[in-house]
Amino acid sequence: MTESYSGASSDSATMRSPELEPKATSKNAIYSTYLPAFVLALGTGIAVPAIPTLAKSFGVEFGAASGIITAFLLGNLVGTLPCGWLIDHFGRRPIMIAGPLLTALMAFLCAFAFSFQELLLLRFLDGFAAQMWLMGRLAAISQGSAPRERGKHVSWMFGMNNTGALAGPIMGGMITSIWGARSPFIVFGALALVSLLPTLFFPDAGGRKTISKPSGKSAATGISWKEIILPRLPYFGVALFAGLTRGPIFADLLHLYAAFAYHLGPQQIGYLATGAALLAWPIGFLAGWMMDRYGRLRTMIPGFGGVALSMAALGVSTWMGLGLDWYIVLFFIAVILQALTGGSIQTVGADVAPPEARGRFLGVWRFVGQGGATLSPMLFVTLARLDYGASFLFISICAVAVVGLLIKYVPETRE
Known part of the structure:
Protein backbone atom coordinates (compact mmCIF):
# COMPACT_ATOMS: atom_id res chain seq x y z
CA MET A 1 0.00 0.00 0.00
CA THR A 2 1.44 3.37 -0.98
CA GLU A 3 1.73 6.32 1.32
CA SER A 4 2.01 9.84 -0.07
CA TYR A 5 4.84 12.18 0.84
CA SER A 6 4.07 15.55 2.30
CA GLY A 7 4.15 17.82 -0.68
CA ALA A 8 4.40 14.90 -3.07
CA SER A 9 2.56 14.54 -6.31
CA SER A 10 -1.06 13.90 -5.59
CA ASP A 11 -2.37 13.72 -9.13
CA SER A 12 -3.92 10.80 -10.89
CA ALA A 13 -0.77 8.71 -10.56
CA THR A 14 -1.64 8.02 -6.94
CA MET A 15 -5.28 7.19 -7.60
CA ARG A 16 -5.05 4.54 -10.32
CA SER A 17 -5.59 0.92 -9.57
CA PRO A 18 -2.52 -1.35 -9.76
CA GLU A 19 -3.80 -2.85 -13.01
CA LEU A 20 -3.79 0.57 -14.69
CA GLU A 21 -0.49 1.84 -13.27
CA PRO A 22 2.15 2.47 -15.95
CA LYS A 23 5.07 0.06 -15.66
CA ALA A 24 8.77 0.87 -15.60
CA THR A 25 9.21 -2.11 -17.94
CA SER A 26 6.62 -0.93 -20.49
CA LYS A 27 7.46 -0.33 -24.13
CA ASN A 28 6.78 3.36 -23.60
CA ALA A 29 9.33 3.57 -20.78
CA ILE A 30 11.93 1.70 -22.79
CA TYR A 31 11.63 3.96 -25.81
CA SER A 32 10.90 7.28 -24.12
CA THR A 33 13.39 7.01 -21.25
CA TYR A 34 15.96 4.22 -21.33
CA LEU A 35 16.86 4.25 -25.03
CA PRO A 36 17.49 8.00 -25.38
CA ALA A 37 19.37 8.01 -22.03
CA PHE A 38 21.65 5.28 -23.38
CA VAL A 39 22.16 6.94 -26.77
CA LEU A 40 22.94 10.36 -25.28
CA ALA A 41 25.38 8.86 -22.75
CA LEU A 42 26.99 6.78 -25.49
CA GLY A 43 27.62 9.92 -27.51
CA THR A 44 29.04 11.72 -24.48
CA GLY A 45 31.30 8.76 -23.75
CA ILE A 46 32.51 8.59 -27.35
CA ALA A 47 33.67 12.21 -27.08
CA VAL A 48 35.57 11.61 -23.80
CA PRO A 49 38.85 10.20 -25.25
CA ALA A 50 39.01 12.99 -27.82
CA ILE A 51 38.71 15.84 -25.31
CA PRO A 52 42.33 15.73 -23.97
CA THR A 53 43.78 15.39 -27.48
CA LEU A 54 41.67 18.25 -28.82
CA ALA A 55 42.63 20.45 -25.86
CA LYS A 56 46.34 19.72 -26.38
CA SER A 57 45.99 20.66 -30.05
CA PHE A 58 45.46 24.26 -28.96
CA GLY A 59 48.80 24.26 -27.10
CA VAL A 60 47.41 24.78 -23.58
CA GLU A 61 48.83 23.39 -20.33
CA PHE A 62 47.17 20.76 -18.15
CA GLY A 63 45.54 23.27 -15.79
CA ALA A 64 43.88 25.13 -18.63
CA ALA A 65 42.95 21.93 -20.45
CA SER A 66 41.04 20.69 -17.40
CA GLY A 67 38.75 23.66 -17.92
CA ILE A 68 37.01 21.72 -20.71
CA ILE A 69 35.68 19.28 -18.11
CA THR A 70 34.98 22.02 -15.59
CA ALA A 71 33.07 24.05 -18.21
CA PHE A 72 30.72 21.13 -18.91
CA LEU A 73 30.08 20.56 -15.19
CA LEU A 74 29.51 24.27 -14.64
CA GLY A 75 27.03 24.42 -17.52
CA ASN A 76 25.25 21.41 -16.09
CA LEU A 77 24.98 23.10 -12.69
CA VAL A 78 23.98 26.53 -14.03
CA GLY A 79 21.31 24.94 -16.20
CA THR A 80 19.29 23.48 -13.33
CA LEU A 81 17.25 26.54 -12.29
CA PRO A 82 16.60 28.00 -15.77
CA CYS A 83 15.58 24.56 -17.09
CA GLY A 84 13.11 24.12 -14.23
CA TRP A 85 11.55 27.49 -14.99
CA LEU A 86 11.38 26.69 -18.71
CA ILE A 87 9.64 23.37 -18.06
CA ASP A 88 6.94 25.02 -15.93
CA HIS A 89 6.33 27.81 -18.43
CA PHE A 90 6.64 26.03 -21.78
CA GLY A 91 6.09 22.37 -20.92
CA ARG A 92 8.57 19.54 -20.64
CA ARG A 93 8.18 18.20 -24.21
CA PRO A 94 9.63 21.30 -25.96
CA ILE A 95 12.53 21.29 -23.50
CA MET A 96 13.26 17.59 -24.03
CA ILE A 97 13.34 18.24 -27.78
CA ALA A 98 15.43 21.41 -27.53
CA GLY A 99 18.03 19.72 -25.26
CA PRO A 100 19.28 17.08 -27.73
CA LEU A 101 19.05 19.58 -30.60
CA LEU A 102 21.32 21.97 -28.70
CA THR A 103 23.59 19.06 -27.75
CA ALA A 104 23.92 18.06 -31.41
CA LEU A 105 24.67 21.65 -32.44
CA MET A 106 27.35 22.06 -29.77
CA ALA A 107 28.95 18.73 -30.71
CA PHE A 108 29.14 19.65 -34.41
CA LEU A 109 30.58 23.07 -33.53
CA CYS A 110 33.17 21.45 -31.23
CA ALA A 111 34.36 19.42 -34.22
CA PHE A 112 35.17 22.68 -36.01
CA ALA A 113 36.26 24.86 -33.05
CA PHE A 114 39.04 27.29 -33.99
CA SER A 115 40.17 28.36 -30.50
CA PHE A 116 40.39 26.98 -26.99
CA GLN A 117 38.11 29.74 -25.67
CA GLU A 118 35.46 28.77 -28.23
CA LEU A 119 35.76 25.14 -27.12
CA LEU A 120 35.22 26.15 -23.49
CA LEU A 121 32.04 28.05 -24.37
CA LEU A 122 30.70 25.15 -26.43
CA ARG A 123 31.33 22.67 -23.61
CA PHE A 124 29.55 24.97 -21.16
CA LEU A 125 26.49 25.12 -23.44
CA ASP A 126 26.69 21.35 -23.91
CA GLY A 127 26.42 20.89 -20.14
CA PHE A 128 23.39 23.19 -20.10
CA ALA A 129 21.77 21.20 -22.93
CA ALA A 130 22.32 17.89 -21.14
CA GLN A 131 20.44 19.25 -18.14
CA MET A 132 17.46 20.18 -20.33
CA TRP A 133 16.70 16.63 -21.45
CA LEU A 134 17.36 15.09 -18.04
CA MET A 135 15.15 17.49 -16.10
CA GLY A 136 12.37 17.22 -18.67
CA ARG A 137 12.44 13.45 -18.33
CA LEU A 138 12.49 13.61 -14.51
CA ALA A 139 9.47 15.91 -14.58
CA ALA A 140 7.68 13.44 -16.88
CA ILE A 141 8.47 10.54 -14.54
CA SER A 142 7.33 12.59 -11.54
CA GLN A 143 3.92 13.10 -13.13
CA GLY A 144 3.45 9.99 -15.23
CA SER A 145 5.02 7.16 -13.25
CA ALA A 146 3.18 5.64 -10.28
CA PRO A 147 4.97 5.69 -6.90
CA ARG A 148 5.46 1.91 -6.89
CA GLU A 149 7.16 2.12 -10.30
CA ARG A 150 9.04 5.40 -9.89
CA GLY A 151 12.12 4.02 -8.15
CA LYS A 152 12.78 1.56 -10.96
CA HIS A 153 12.01 4.17 -13.60
CA VAL A 154 14.50 6.73 -12.27
CA SER A 155 17.23 4.26 -11.26
CA TRP A 156 17.05 2.33 -14.51
CA MET A 157 17.26 5.56 -16.48
CA PHE A 158 20.51 6.40 -14.70
CA GLY A 159 21.59 2.78 -15.12
CA MET A 160 21.21 3.04 -18.89
CA ASN A 161 23.09 6.33 -18.73
CA ASN A 162 25.96 4.55 -16.96
CA THR A 163 25.86 1.75 -19.53
CA GLY A 164 26.29 4.21 -22.36
CA ALA A 165 29.03 6.04 -20.47
CA LEU A 166 30.95 2.76 -20.01
CA ALA A 167 30.66 1.68 -23.64
CA GLY A 168 31.30 5.08 -25.21
CA PRO A 169 35.01 5.67 -24.41
CA ILE A 170 36.04 2.36 -26.00
CA MET A 171 34.31 3.30 -29.24
CA GLY A 172 35.57 6.88 -28.97
CA GLY A 173 39.17 5.74 -28.65
CA MET A 174 38.87 3.67 -31.82
CA ILE A 175 37.18 6.49 -33.73
CA THR A 176 39.83 8.99 -32.59
CA SER A 177 42.71 6.74 -33.61
CA ILE A 178 41.24 6.21 -37.09
CA TRP A 179 39.74 9.59 -38.04
CA GLY A 180 41.31 12.07 -35.61
CA ALA A 181 40.36 13.97 -32.45
CA ARG A 182 37.50 15.92 -34.00
CA SER A 183 35.62 12.99 -35.52
CA PRO A 184 34.05 11.69 -32.25
CA PHE A 185 32.18 14.98 -31.90
CA ILE A 186 30.55 14.39 -35.29
CA VAL A 187 29.40 10.97 -34.08
CA PHE A 188 28.26 12.52 -30.79
CA GLY A 189 26.15 15.08 -32.65
CA ALA A 190 24.61 12.42 -34.86
CA LEU A 191 23.70 10.26 -31.85
CA ALA A 192 22.11 13.27 -30.12
CA LEU A 193 19.83 13.65 -33.15
CA VAL A 194 19.04 9.93 -33.10
CA SER A 195 18.05 10.20 -29.43
CA LEU A 196 15.30 12.62 -30.46
CA LEU A 197 13.36 9.97 -32.38
CA PRO A 198 12.01 8.10 -29.33
CA THR A 199 11.03 11.41 -27.74
CA LEU A 200 9.01 12.35 -30.80
CA PHE A 201 7.13 9.06 -30.98
CA PHE A 202 6.90 8.28 -27.24
CA PRO A 203 6.47 11.72 -25.65
CA ASP A 204 5.67 10.74 -22.06
CA ALA A 205 7.39 8.55 -19.53
CA GLY A 206 4.57 6.95 -17.64
CA GLY A 207 2.72 5.11 -20.33
CA ARG A 208 0.05 7.84 -20.35
CA LYS A 209 -0.44 10.58 -22.88
CA THR A 210 -0.65 13.73 -20.82
CA ILE A 211 -0.62 17.42 -21.57
CA SER A 212 2.91 18.44 -20.72
CA LYS A 213 2.41 22.17 -21.14
CA PRO A 214 1.06 24.13 -18.15
CA SER A 215 -2.59 24.99 -18.56
CA GLY A 216 -2.36 28.70 -17.90
CA LYS A 217 -0.66 31.34 -15.82
CA SER A 218 -1.91 29.96 -12.52
CA ALA A 219 -0.45 26.54 -13.22
CA ALA A 220 2.92 27.99 -14.15
CA THR A 221 3.30 30.82 -11.67
CA GLY A 222 0.63 30.28 -9.00
Whole structure:
Protein backbone atom coordinates (compact mmCIF):
# COMPACT_ATOMS: atom_id res chain seq x y z
CA MET A 1 0.00 0.00 0.00
CA THR A 2 1.44 3.37 -0.98
CA GLU A 3 1.73 6.32 1.32
CA SER A 4 2.01 9.84 -0.07
CA TYR A 5 4.84 12.18 0.84
CA SER A 6 4.07 15.55 2.30
CA GLY A 7 4.15 17.82 -0.68
CA ALA A 8 4.40 14.90 -3.07
CA SER A 9 2.56 14.54 -6.31
CA SER A 10 -1.06 13.90 -5.59
CA ASP A 11 -2.37 13.72 -9.13
CA SER A 12 -3.92 10.80 -10.89
CA ALA A 13 -0.77 8.71 -10.56
CA THR A 14 -1.64 8.02 -6.94
CA MET A 15 -5.28 7.19 -7.60
CA ARG A 16 -5.05 4.54 -10.32
CA SER A 17 -5.59 0.92 -9.57
CA PRO A 18 -2.52 -1.35 -9.76
CA GLU A 19 -3.80 -2.85 -13.01
CA LEU A 20 -3.79 0.57 -14.69
CA GLU A 21 -0.49 1.84 -13.27
CA PRO A 22 2.15 2.47 -15.95
CA LYS A 23 5.07 0.06 -15.66
CA ALA A 24 8.77 0.87 -15.60
CA THR A 25 9.21 -2.11 -17.94
CA SER A 26 6.62 -0.93 -20.49
CA LYS A 27 7.46 -0.33 -24.13
CA ASN A 28 6.78 3.36 -23.60
CA ALA A 29 9.33 3.57 -20.78
CA ILE A 30 11.93 1.70 -22.79
CA TYR A 31 11.63 3.96 -25.81
CA SER A 32 10.90 7.28 -24.12
CA THR A 33 13.39 7.01 -21.25
CA TYR A 34 15.96 4.22 -21.33
CA LEU A 35 16.86 4.25 -25.03
CA PRO A 36 17.49 8.00 -25.38
CA ALA A 37 19.37 8.01 -22.03
CA PHE A 38 21.65 5.28 -23.38
CA VAL A 39 22.16 6.94 -26.77
CA LEU A 40 22.94 10.36 -25.28
CA ALA A 41 25.38 8.86 -22.75
CA LEU A 42 26.99 6.78 -25.49
CA GLY A 43 27.62 9.92 -27.51
CA THR A 44 29.04 11.72 -24.48
CA GLY A 45 31.30 8.76 -23.75
CA ILE A 46 32.51 8.59 -27.35
CA ALA A 47 33.67 12.21 -27.08
CA VAL A 48 35.57 11.61 -23.80
CA PRO A 49 38.85 10.20 -25.25
CA ALA A 50 39.01 12.99 -27.82
CA ILE A 51 38.71 15.84 -25.31
CA PRO A 52 42.33 15.73 -23.97
CA THR A 53 43.78 15.39 -27.48
CA LEU A 54 41.67 18.25 -28.82
CA ALA A 55 42.63 20.45 -25.86
CA LYS A 56 46.34 19.72 -26.38
CA SER A 57 45.99 20.66 -30.05
CA PHE A 58 45.46 24.26 -28.96
CA GLY A 59 48.80 24.26 -27.10
CA VAL A 60 47.41 24.78 -23.58
CA GLU A 61 48.83 23.39 -20.33
CA PHE A 62 47.17 20.76 -18.15
CA GLY A 63 45.54 23.27 -15.79
CA ALA A 64 43.88 25.13 -18.63
CA ALA A 65 42.95 21.93 -20.45
CA SER A 66 41.04 20.69 -17.40
CA GLY A 67 38.75 23.66 -17.92
CA ILE A 68 37.01 21.72 -20.71
CA ILE A 69 35.68 19.28 -18.11
CA THR A 70 34.98 22.02 -15.59
CA ALA A 71 33.07 24.05 -18.21
CA PHE A 72 30.72 21.13 -18.91
CA LEU A 73 30.08 20.56 -15.19
CA LEU A 74 29.51 24.27 -14.64
CA GLY A 75 27.03 24.42 -17.52
CA ASN A 76 25.25 21.41 -16.09
CA LEU A 77 24.98 23.10 -12.69
CA VAL A 78 23.98 26.53 -14.03
CA GLY A 79 21.31 24.94 -16.20
CA THR A 80 19.29 23.48 -13.33
CA LEU A 81 17.25 26.54 -12.29
CA PRO A 82 16.60 28.00 -15.77
CA CYS A 83 15.58 24.56 -17.09
CA GLY A 84 13.11 24.12 -14.23
CA TRP A 85 11.55 27.49 -14.99
CA LEU A 86 11.38 26.69 -18.71
CA ILE A 87 9.64 23.37 -18.06
CA ASP A 88 6.94 25.02 -15.93
CA HIS A 89 6.33 27.81 -18.43
CA PHE A 90 6.64 26.03 -21.78
CA GLY A 91 6.09 22.37 -20.92
CA ARG A 92 8.57 19.54 -20.64
CA ARG A 93 8.18 18.20 -24.21
CA PRO A 94 9.63 21.30 -25.96
CA ILE A 95 12.53 21.29 -23.50
CA MET A 96 13.26 17.59 -24.03
CA ILE A 97 13.34 18.24 -27.78
CA ALA A 98 15.43 21.41 -27.53
CA GLY A 99 18.03 19.72 -25.26
CA PRO A 100 19.28 17.08 -27.73
CA LEU A 101 19.05 19.58 -30.60
CA LEU A 102 21.32 21.97 -28.70
CA THR A 103 23.59 19.06 -27.75
CA ALA A 104 23.92 18.06 -31.41
CA LEU A 105 24.67 21.65 -32.44
CA MET A 106 27.35 22.06 -29.77
CA ALA A 107 28.95 18.73 -30.71
CA PHE A 108 29.14 19.65 -34.41
CA LEU A 109 30.58 23.07 -33.53
CA CYS A 110 33.17 21.45 -31.23
CA ALA A 111 34.36 19.42 -34.22
CA PHE A 112 35.17 22.68 -36.01
CA ALA A 113 36.26 24.86 -33.05
CA PHE A 114 39.04 27.29 -33.99
CA SER A 115 40.17 28.36 -30.50
CA PHE A 116 40.39 26.98 -26.99
CA GLN A 117 38.11 29.74 -25.67
CA GLU A 118 35.46 28.77 -28.23
CA LEU A 119 35.76 25.14 -27.12
CA LEU A 120 35.22 26.15 -23.49
CA LEU A 121 32.04 28.05 -24.37
CA LEU A 122 30.70 25.15 -26.43
CA ARG A 123 31.33 22.67 -23.61
CA PHE A 124 29.55 24.97 -21.16
CA LEU A 125 26.49 25.12 -23.44
CA ASP A 126 26.69 21.35 -23.91
CA GLY A 127 26.42 20.89 -20.14
CA PHE A 128 23.39 23.19 -20.10
CA ALA A 129 21.77 21.20 -22.93
CA ALA A 130 22.32 17.89 -21.14
CA GLN A 131 20.44 19.25 -18.14
CA MET A 132 17.46 20.18 -20.33
CA TRP A 133 16.70 16.63 -21.45
CA LEU A 134 17.36 15.09 -18.04
CA MET A 135 15.15 17.49 -16.10
CA GLY A 136 12.37 17.22 -18.67
CA ARG A 137 12.44 13.45 -18.33
CA LEU A 138 12.49 13.61 -14.51
CA ALA A 139 9.47 15.91 -14.58
CA ALA A 140 7.68 13.44 -16.88
CA ILE A 141 8.47 10.54 -14.54
CA SER A 142 7.33 12.59 -11.54
CA GLN A 143 3.92 13.10 -13.13
CA GLY A 144 3.45 9.99 -15.23
CA SER A 145 5.02 7.16 -13.25
CA ALA A 146 3.18 5.64 -10.28
CA PRO A 147 4.97 5.69 -6.90
CA ARG A 148 5.46 1.91 -6.89
CA GLU A 149 7.16 2.12 -10.30
CA ARG A 150 9.04 5.40 -9.89
CA GLY A 151 12.12 4.02 -8.15
CA LYS A 152 12.78 1.56 -10.96
CA HIS A 153 12.01 4.17 -13.60
CA VAL A 154 14.50 6.73 -12.27
CA SER A 155 17.23 4.26 -11.26
CA TRP A 156 17.05 2.33 -14.51
CA MET A 157 17.26 5.56 -16.48
CA PHE A 158 20.51 6.40 -14.70
CA GLY A 159 21.59 2.78 -15.12
CA MET A 160 21.21 3.04 -18.89
CA ASN A 161 23.09 6.33 -18.73
CA ASN A 162 25.96 4.55 -16.96
CA THR A 163 25.86 1.75 -19.53
CA GLY A 164 26.29 4.21 -22.36
CA ALA A 165 29.03 6.04 -20.47
CA LEU A 166 30.95 2.76 -20.01
CA ALA A 167 30.66 1.68 -23.64
CA GLY A 168 31.30 5.08 -25.21
CA PRO A 169 35.01 5.67 -24.41
CA ILE A 170 36.04 2.36 -26.00
CA MET A 171 34.31 3.30 -29.24
CA GLY A 172 35.57 6.88 -28.97
CA GLY A 173 39.17 5.74 -28.65
CA MET A 174 38.87 3.67 -31.82
CA ILE A 175 37.18 6.49 -33.73
CA THR A 176 39.83 8.99 -32.59
CA SER A 177 42.71 6.74 -33.61
CA ILE A 178 41.24 6.21 -37.09
CA TRP A 179 39.74 9.59 -38.04
CA GLY A 180 41.31 12.07 -35.61
CA ALA A 181 40.36 13.97 -32.45
CA ARG A 182 37.50 15.92 -34.00
CA SER A 183 35.62 12.99 -35.52
CA PRO A 184 34.05 11.69 -32.25
CA PHE A 185 32.18 14.98 -31.90
CA ILE A 186 30.55 14.39 -35.29
CA VAL A 187 29.40 10.97 -34.08
CA PHE A 188 28.26 12.52 -30.79
CA GLY A 189 26.15 15.08 -32.65
CA ALA A 190 24.61 12.42 -34.86
CA LEU A 191 23.70 10.26 -31.85
CA ALA A 192 22.11 13.27 -30.12
CA LEU A 193 19.83 13.65 -33.15
CA VAL A 194 19.04 9.93 -33.10
CA SER A 195 18.05 10.20 -29.43
CA LEU A 196 15.30 12.62 -30.46
CA LEU A 197 13.36 9.97 -32.38
CA PRO A 198 12.01 8.10 -29.33
CA THR A 199 11.03 11.41 -27.74
CA LEU A 200 9.01 12.35 -30.80
CA PHE A 201 7.13 9.06 -30.98
CA PHE A 202 6.90 8.28 -27.24
CA PRO A 203 6.47 11.72 -25.65
CA ASP A 204 5.67 10.74 -22.06
CA ALA A 205 7.39 8.55 -19.53
CA GLY A 206 4.57 6.95 -17.64
CA GLY A 207 2.72 5.11 -20.33
CA ARG A 208 0.05 7.84 -20.35
CA LYS A 209 -0.44 10.58 -22.88
CA THR A 210 -0.65 13.73 -20.82
CA ILE A 211 -0.62 17.42 -21.57
CA SER A 212 2.91 18.44 -20.72
CA LYS A 213 2.41 22.17 -21.14
CA PRO A 214 1.06 24.13 -18.15
CA SER A 215 -2.59 24.99 -18.56
CA GLY A 216 -2.36 28.70 -17.90
CA LYS A 217 -0.66 31.34 -15.82
CA SER A 218 -1.91 29.96 -12.52
CA ALA A 219 -0.45 26.54 -13.22
CA ALA A 220 2.92 27.99 -14.15
CA THR A 221 3.30 30.82 -11.67
CA GLY A 222 0.63 30.28 -9.00
CA ILE A 223 3.18 28.95 -6.50
CA SER A 224 6.12 31.13 -5.47
CA TRP A 225 9.72 30.05 -5.05
CA LYS A 226 9.29 30.53 -1.30
CA GLU A 227 6.31 28.19 -1.26
CA ILE A 228 8.27 25.63 -3.24
CA ILE A 229 11.36 25.67 -1.04
CA LEU A 230 10.49 26.44 2.59
CA PRO A 231 8.01 23.59 3.28
CA ARG A 232 10.52 21.12 1.80
CA LEU A 233 13.79 22.29 3.38
CA PRO A 234 14.51 18.91 5.01
CA TYR A 235 14.22 17.23 1.62
CA PHE A 236 16.70 19.70 0.16
CA GLY A 237 18.99 18.87 3.07
CA VAL A 238 18.89 15.23 1.96
CA ALA A 239 19.85 16.28 -1.59
CA LEU A 240 22.69 18.51 -0.34
CA PHE A 241 24.33 15.99 1.97
CA ALA A 242 23.86 13.18 -0.54
CA GLY A 243 25.73 15.33 -3.08
CA LEU A 244 28.47 16.02 -0.53
CA THR A 245 28.71 12.27 0.14
CA ARG A 246 28.91 11.24 -3.49
CA GLY A 247 31.05 14.04 -4.92
CA PRO A 248 34.55 12.72 -4.10
CA ILE A 249 33.64 9.20 -5.23
CA PHE A 250 32.08 10.35 -8.51
CA ALA A 251 35.06 12.65 -9.13
CA ASP A 252 37.39 9.61 -8.83
CA LEU A 253 39.31 11.15 -5.93
CA LEU A 254 39.63 7.72 -4.33
CA HIS A 255 41.73 6.69 -7.34
CA LEU A 256 43.86 9.79 -6.86
CA TYR A 257 44.26 8.86 -3.19
CA ALA A 258 45.33 5.33 -4.13
CA ALA A 259 47.92 6.70 -6.58
CA PHE A 260 49.53 8.86 -3.92
CA ALA A 261 49.04 6.76 -0.80
CA TYR A 262 49.84 3.34 -2.33
CA HIS A 263 51.81 4.44 -5.42
CA LEU A 264 49.51 2.68 -7.86
CA GLY A 265 50.18 3.14 -11.54
CA PRO A 266 47.71 3.83 -14.36
CA GLN A 267 47.25 0.14 -15.14
CA GLN A 268 46.48 -0.80 -11.52
CA ILE A 269 44.08 2.11 -11.12
CA GLY A 270 42.46 1.08 -14.41
CA TYR A 271 41.81 -2.38 -12.97
CA LEU A 272 40.25 -0.84 -9.85
CA ALA A 273 38.08 1.52 -11.89
CA THR A 274 36.90 -1.25 -14.22
CA GLY A 275 36.15 -3.57 -11.31
CA ALA A 276 34.22 -0.83 -9.55
CA ALA A 277 32.17 -0.09 -12.68
CA LEU A 278 31.34 -3.77 -13.20
CA LEU A 279 30.24 -4.13 -9.58
CA ALA A 280 28.17 -0.94 -9.53
CA TRP A 281 26.37 -1.48 -12.84
CA PRO A 282 23.97 -4.32 -11.84
CA ILE A 283 23.47 -2.97 -8.32
CA GLY A 284 22.20 0.33 -9.72
CA PHE A 285 19.39 -1.54 -11.49
CA LEU A 286 18.72 -3.64 -8.38
CA ALA A 287 18.41 -0.50 -6.23
CA GLY A 288 15.45 0.78 -8.23
CA TRP A 289 13.60 -2.51 -7.81
CA MET A 290 14.35 -2.53 -4.07
CA MET A 291 13.05 1.02 -3.58
CA ASP A 292 9.73 0.11 -5.16
CA ARG A 293 9.47 -3.33 -3.57
CA TYR A 294 10.62 -2.57 -0.02
CA GLY A 295 10.40 1.23 0.16
CA ARG A 296 12.70 4.20 -0.25
CA LEU A 297 13.97 4.28 3.32
CA ARG A 298 14.57 0.55 3.59
CA THR A 299 16.91 0.86 0.63
CA MET A 300 18.48 4.27 1.18
CA ILE A 301 19.24 4.04 4.90
CA PRO A 302 21.29 0.83 4.61
CA GLY A 303 22.99 2.28 1.52
CA PHE A 304 24.04 5.60 3.02
CA GLY A 305 24.65 4.01 6.43
CA GLY A 306 26.98 1.51 4.79
CA VAL A 307 28.79 4.29 2.94
CA ALA A 308 29.29 6.08 6.27
CA LEU A 309 30.80 2.96 7.85
CA SER A 310 33.01 2.12 4.86
CA MET A 311 34.36 5.68 4.62
CA ALA A 312 35.04 5.72 8.35
CA ALA A 313 36.85 2.39 7.96
CA LEU A 314 38.98 3.84 5.16
CA GLY A 315 39.86 6.75 7.43
CA VAL A 316 40.88 4.37 10.21
CA SER A 317 42.94 2.33 7.74
CA THR A 318 44.97 5.42 6.86
CA TRP A 319 45.58 6.26 10.51
CA MET A 320 46.62 2.67 11.26
CA GLY A 321 48.78 2.43 8.15
CA LEU A 322 47.04 -0.69 6.84
CA GLY A 323 48.20 -2.16 3.54
CA LEU A 324 46.87 -2.05 0.01
CA ASP A 325 44.83 -5.23 0.44
CA TRP A 326 42.72 -3.56 3.13
CA TYR A 327 42.20 -0.52 0.92
CA ILE A 328 41.03 -2.62 -2.05
CA VAL A 329 38.51 -4.55 0.07
CA LEU A 330 37.13 -1.40 1.70
CA PHE A 331 37.07 0.43 -1.63
CA PHE A 332 34.94 -2.23 -3.31
CA ILE A 333 32.60 -2.40 -0.31
CA ALA A 334 32.14 1.37 -0.52
CA VAL A 335 31.45 1.12 -4.28
CA ILE A 336 28.79 -1.55 -3.76
CA LEU A 337 27.04 0.44 -1.03
CA GLN A 338 27.28 3.67 -3.00
CA ALA A 339 25.69 1.93 -5.98
CA LEU A 340 22.81 0.89 -3.73
CA THR A 341 21.93 4.59 -3.40
CA GLY A 342 22.06 5.15 -7.17
CA GLY A 343 19.03 7.06 -8.44
CA SER A 344 17.52 7.22 -4.95
CA ILE A 345 17.90 10.97 -4.47
CA GLN A 346 16.34 11.76 -7.84
CA THR A 347 13.53 9.34 -7.03
CA VAL A 348 12.79 11.18 -3.79
CA GLY A 349 12.82 14.45 -5.74
CA ALA A 350 10.30 13.03 -8.20
CA ASP A 351 8.18 11.80 -5.26
CA VAL A 352 7.97 15.11 -3.43
CA ALA A 353 7.78 17.48 -6.44
CA PRO A 354 4.64 19.65 -6.20
CA PRO A 355 2.37 18.99 -9.22
CA GLU A 356 1.86 22.71 -9.88
CA ALA A 357 5.62 23.49 -10.04
CA ARG A 358 7.48 20.30 -10.89
CA GLY A 359 9.99 21.97 -13.16
CA ARG A 360 11.09 24.70 -10.77
CA PHE A 361 11.18 22.30 -7.83
CA LEU A 362 13.36 19.80 -9.72
CA GLY A 363 15.56 22.69 -10.85
CA VAL A 364 16.26 23.70 -7.25
CA TRP A 365 16.53 20.03 -6.24
CA ARG A 366 19.22 19.25 -8.79
CA PHE A 367 20.99 22.58 -8.19
CA VAL A 368 21.32 21.78 -4.48
CA GLY A 369 22.43 18.19 -5.10
CA GLN A 370 24.90 19.04 -7.84
CA GLY A 371 26.13 22.00 -5.83
CA GLY A 372 27.04 19.60 -3.03
CA ALA A 373 28.66 17.18 -5.49
CA THR A 374 30.70 20.05 -6.97
CA LEU A 375 31.78 21.48 -3.61
CA SER A 376 32.70 18.24 -1.84
CA PRO A 377 35.72 17.28 -4.01
CA MET A 378 37.28 20.64 -3.19
CA LEU A 379 36.63 20.09 0.52
CA PHE A 380 37.99 16.55 0.28
CA VAL A 381 41.23 17.76 -1.34
CA THR A 382 41.60 20.59 1.18
CA LEU A 383 41.26 18.19 4.11
CA ALA A 384 43.60 15.67 2.44
CA ARG A 385 46.38 18.24 2.54
CA LEU A 386 46.16 18.03 6.32
CA ASP A 387 45.26 14.37 6.76
CA TYR A 388 43.82 11.68 4.45
CA GLY A 389 41.80 10.22 7.30
CA ALA A 390 40.02 13.54 7.81
CA SER A 391 38.89 13.49 4.18
CA PHE A 392 37.28 10.08 4.58
CA LEU A 393 35.75 11.12 7.89
CA PHE A 394 34.20 14.12 6.13
CA ILE A 395 32.41 11.82 3.65
CA SER A 396 31.30 9.57 6.50
CA ILE A 397 29.79 12.49 8.45
CA CYS A 398 27.89 13.67 5.36
CA ALA A 399 26.47 10.16 4.86
CA VAL A 400 25.40 10.05 8.52
CA ALA A 401 23.62 13.39 8.00
CA VAL A 402 21.70 11.88 5.07
CA VAL A 403 20.62 8.93 7.22
CA GLY A 404 19.49 11.24 10.03
CA LEU A 405 17.44 13.43 7.70
CA LEU A 406 15.86 10.40 6.05
CA ILE A 407 14.82 8.92 9.38
CA LYS A 408 13.44 12.17 10.78
CA TYR A 409 11.78 13.82 7.80
CA VAL A 410 11.17 11.44 4.90
CA PRO A 411 8.19 9.08 5.31
CA GLU A 412 8.37 5.56 3.94
CA THR A 413 6.64 4.81 0.66
CA ARG A 414 5.58 1.27 1.59
CA GLU A 415 3.79 0.01 4.67
